[in-house]
Amino acid sequence: DAGVTQSPTHLIKTRGQQVTLRCSPISGHKSVSWYQQVLGQGPQFIFQYYEKEERGRGNFPDRFSARQFPNYSSELNVNALLLGDSALYLCASSSTGPGFHEQYFGPGTRLTVT
Amino acid sequence: AQSVTQLDSQVPVFEEAPVELRCNYSSSVSVYLFWYVQYPNQGLQLLLKYLSGSTLVKGINGFEAEFNKSQTSFHLRKPSVHISDTAEYFCAVTPGGTSYGKLTFGQGTILTVHP
Numbered sequence: 174d175a176g177v178t179q180s181p182t183h184l185i186k187t188r189g190q191q192v193t194l195r196c197s198p199i200s201g202h203k204s205v206s207w208y209q210q211v212l213g214q215g216p217q218f219i220f221q222y223y224e225k226e227e228r229g230r231g232n233f234p235d236r237f238s239a240r241q242f243p244n245y246s247s248e249l250n251v252n253a254l255l256l257g258d259s260a261l262y263l264c265a266s267s268s269t270g271p272g273f274h275e276q277y278f279g280p281g282t283r284l285t286v287t
Numbered sequence: 288a289q290s291v292t293q294l295d296s297q298v299p300v301f302e303e304a305p306v307e308l309r310c311n312y313s314s315s316v317s318v319y320l321f322w323y324v325q326y327p328n329q330g331l332q333l334l335l336k337y338l339s340g341s342t343l344v345k346g347i348n349g350f351e352a353e354f355n356k357s358q359t360s361f362h363l364r365k366p367s368v369h370i371s372d373t374a375e376y377f378c379a380v381t382p383g384g385t386s387y388g389k390l391t392f393g394q395g396t397i398l399t400v401h402p
Contacts, residue, residue, distance in 0.1 A: 177330070206389065214376050215291075215392030216331070229389050253390055262328055273319065276390065278330035 175199070177266050177279035185285045186254050194249045195281045204228075205247040206276060207239060210261040214245030222247055223269060251284075259286045289314040289380045290397055293393035302370055308363040310378030315385035320361040325375045334376075337361065338383075340392070348372070349364045357391050373400045 178197045186192050198205050204223040208216035221229035222241035241247045245266075251258055261283050265276040294309040312318065319338050323331040335346025342354040352363045361378060378393040 208390075213395075215379075215394050216390070218389040218391070221389055231389070265331075275333055275336070278323075279330070280328075280330045 175204065177277055178265050179263055179279040179282050180260075181282060182280070183283045183285075185256050185287060187287055188254055188256060191252045192254060194248045194251075194262050194264075194284070196249070196264030196266075196279060197246070197268065198245050198264075198266050199277055201268060202266035203245050203269050204267045204274075204275075205241055205245065205246060206265045206267075207247070207249050208263040209233075210263060211257075212260070216263055219249070221242070254286045259284060288383070289318060290332050291378050291380055291391055291393035293378055293396050295396050296394065297397045297399070299399045300368055303367050305370075306368050306398065307363065308376050308378075308398065310361045310363065310393060312359050312361065312378070312380050314359075314382070316382060318380040319383055320352075320354060321379045321381075321387045322346065322350070322361075322363045323377045323379060323392075325377065325395075327374075331377065334358060334363070368398070368400045370400050370402060372398060374398060 178194045206221040207219040210216040216232040220239040225241045236252045239249045261281040263281045264279045267274040267276045290313045292311045300306045322334040322337045335344050337344050337354045345351045350365050375395045375397050377395050378389040381388045
């Protein structure tokens, strides 16, 4: 079975532009989370979506938004890009229901803002 | 809120030597604990997890970790490392009882195994 997939792999944008990153979860997984990993740091939680609704949000400005589609794929949008938005953006999916469910991570999208 | 501190940013070690990567956490509630590994240009892979029960947990690739509630630690160990273990390792927590909640990560420890 395919794992979590993300597109594009790499992306270069200019300050002030907008970017959309895409994530397809593992088949059957209904929860998707987004993390930002700045070089030299651990991942930081941005959003979690379940059944197309936002279930959690980290300490990120309103320039960051996301949505989940009926097929459970997700998009992360970042407006008015800043140099500090340069990072690896990771998507993770998990199944839901009673009990603990592991989060499975995709390979990430490397965003460079110049 | 939770926080995670990885006490070593870099750990160099020779092949076949033992290694310990240290992790302390802070939380006002019970937590689940995890260790993830990240190879260059890849996402995160779960090495092991502590949810409840035995405080010594075994994971993939010969790694194990011990949960110490009184010291709020979750150190990762391997008795004999290989060159292929060279990677960055992240300790993470999530509130206990959470089915699929947000993960709070430490800063990471780069393990470099020398021949």
